[in-house]
Amino acid sequence: xxxxxxxxxxxxxxxxxxxxxxxxxxxxxxxxxxxxxxxxxxxxxxxxxxxxxxxxxxxxxxxxxxxxxxxxxxxxxxxxxxxxxxxxxxxxxxxxxxxxxxxxxxxxxxxxxxxxxxxxxxxxxxxxxxxxxxxxxxxxxxxxxxxxxxxxxxxxxxxxxxxxxxxxxxxxxxxxxxxxxxxxxxxxxxxxxxxxxxxxxxxxxxxxxxxxxxxxxxxxxxxxxxxxxxxxxxxxxxxxxxxxxxxxxxxxxxxxxxxxxxxxxxxxxxxxxxxxxxxxxxxxxxxxxxxxxxxxxxxxxxxxxxxxxxxxxxxxxxxxxxxxxxxxxxxxxxxxxxxxxxxxxxxxxxxxxxxxxxxxxxxxxxxxxx
Numbered sequence: 340x341x342x343x344x345x346x347x348x349x350x351x352x353x354x355x356x357x358x359x360x361x362x363x364x365x366x367x368x369x370x371x372x373x374x375x376x377x378x379x380x381x382x383x384x385x386x387x388x389x390x391x392x393x394x395x396x397x398x399x400x401x402x403x404x405x406x407x408x409x410x411x412x413x414x415x416x417x418x419x420x421x422x423x424x425x426x427x428x429x430x431x432x433x434x435x436x437x438x439x440x441x442x443x444x445x446x447x448x449x450x451x452x453x454x455x456x457x458x459x460x461x462x463x464x465x466x467x468x469x470x471x472x473x474x475x476x477x478x479x480x481x482x483x484x485x486x487x488x489x490x491x492x493x494x495x496x497x498x499x500x501x502x503x504x505x506x507x508x509x510x511x512x513x514x515x516x517x518x519x520x521x522x523x524x525x526x527x528x529x530x531x532x533x534x535x536x537x538x539x540x541x542x543x544x545x546x547x548x549x550x551x552x553x554x555x556x557x558x559x560x561x562x563x564x565x566x567x568x569x570x571x572x573x574x575x576x577x578x579x580x581x582x583x584x585x586x587x588x589x590x591x592x593x594x595x596x597x598x599x600x601x602x603x604x605x606x607x608x609x610x611x612x613x614x615x616x617x618x619x620x621x622x623x624x625x626x627x628x629x630x631x632x633x634x635x636x637x638x639x640x641x642x643x644x645x646x647x648x649x650x651x652x653x654x655x656x657x658x659x660x661x662x663x664x665x666x667x668x669x670x671x672x673x674x675x676x677x678x679x680x681x682x683x684x685x686x687x688x689x690x691x692x693x694x695x696x697x698x699x700x701x702x703x704x705x706x707x708x709x
Contacts, residue, residue, distance in 0.1 A: 343403060346390040351404070355395065362391040454573040454582035455481070461586050463556065465593035466629040469654055471558035478552055478584060481545040481573040487537035489576060491544035496535045501526035544576035554586055558655040561598065562590040595623045601654045601663025607635075608670045614641040622667055624652060635667060643671040 344351050347361040365387040367373070374380035393399045457480050463472065483489035492498050500506035504523035508530040512519045522528040536542030552571060560566075565585050572582025597604040607622055617639030624631045635647065646668040653663025677685070682699070689696045 341386075343390040343394055346386055347394065358391065358394055362387055362395075453580045454575040456582040456585060457572045458585045458587060461554065461556075461588055463560070463588060463590050465591060465596065467556065468560050468562075468588070468590040469558065469625055470628060471560075471655075472556050474554050474556060475551050476554050476586065477549060478571070479547060479549050480584075482548045483574045483576070484537060484540035484544055484546045486539040486546075487544065489544045489574075491533045491537055491540065491542045491576070493535040493537055498531040498533045501530055501532050504530065506530040545574065552584070556588070557657055559601070559657040560588050560590070561600075562588060564588045593629065596625065596629070598654065601656055602666060603653050603663070604666045604668060606668050606670050608672050609637060609641070611671050611673055613637060614643075614669065614671045615639065617641070624649075624665065625654070637669065641669055641671070643669065645669050 344353070347353075347358060347365065349358055349361045353361070366384065369380045369384040369387065371377075371381060371384065374384075393403055457478060459476055459478055461474060461476060463474075484491070487494070490498055501508075501523060503525040504510050508523055508526060508528040509520045510523050512521065523530075526532050533542050537544075540546050552568070554566065554568070556566065565587050568584040568586065570581045571584035574581050595605060597606075603625065605622060607620060609620055613620070614637065618637055619634050620637055621632045622635045623629070624633050633649075635649075646666050649665040649667065651662050652665030655662050674681075686696065686699065
């Protein structure tokens with residue numbers, strides 16, 4: 340456990356103003372909004388807050404100066420000792436500081452929360468996913484109530500400071516020699532209560548809004564991928580940054596093209612005669628909104644499962660130049676029925692190749708002629 344003065348980077352004779360400036364600097368450096376999803380930064384953020392919580396209180400600072408870390412045992416109040424249950428508790432305790440540089444709400448002592456994220460599902464045809472498309476989607480989300488302007492209070496009235504926490508959004512509990520802060524159960528950390536709720540939102544401060552938004556889908560998206568539209572989610576009650584809109588892509592398949600990452604596989608049927616002798620085949624391609632074709636040569640003696648690769652004939656790469664490849668795999672078709680002439684020619688070929696094949700089956704009249 341580090342020395343609290345060392346945590347804040349101040350001398351032991353630092354005054355209140357110096358400690359506040361030191362904490363301000365650390366809080367700004369390791370703030371979760373500046374370091375999203377960074378556990379190490381969050382730990383330092385909590386450590387600085389817990390150190391400042393002790394040293395900014397004259398009585399607790401005096402005990403710490405006299406007994407050191409022993410004065411922090413048995414309850415909250417020091418780094419690693421559980422002085423704050425969460426990052427939100429820190430915002431509630433020192434909202435006046437955070438309000439200066441992260442838009443914290445005055446009175447409630449909390450930073451402005453970000454609104455909830457919203458998810459919508461978008462169905463695309465295969466060509467739309469390959470080449471991109473612009474779509475309009477209908478989104479239902481909570482926005483700030485226009486009647487009460489997000490206050491939650493009836494017209495002509497306003498929210499009042501919470502009497503339980505005196506508008507701080509936090510309540511303090513004595514725990515032995517220490518004090519532990521937690522979110523106020525009455526106002527739920529808002530620092531204010533509404534006695535006469537808005538008739539339109541019933542005090543919720545938000546109302547449901549249905550909006551049509553334009554979404555630009557880039558070329559190359561795949562089934563299951565997600566597009567994020569920043570700030571197009573819900574607006575938090577009382578104002579603050581809007582959440583994000585997440586558009587989950589669902590792509591209908593195309594039997595001509597089997598996608599594997601940025602490559603596509605096309606199984607192309609070809610007659611056994613053309614496989615033996617060689618020739619040309621019209622193959623479907625992704626160009627022209629997946630309706631184009633190109634002529635591909637098939638070599639004589641092609642075997643079932645043989646393939647060719649059309650370089651750059653695949654899916655456009657997202658955020659990168661170029662495209663994947665198209666693999667054309669030959670599926671040799673064996674006829675199940677032959678005309679008499681076709682059968683005769685194949686038997687001549689079999690005789691030429693000294694192949695022992697099944698004898699021709701004659702009908703009843705053919706046998707009688709013998």
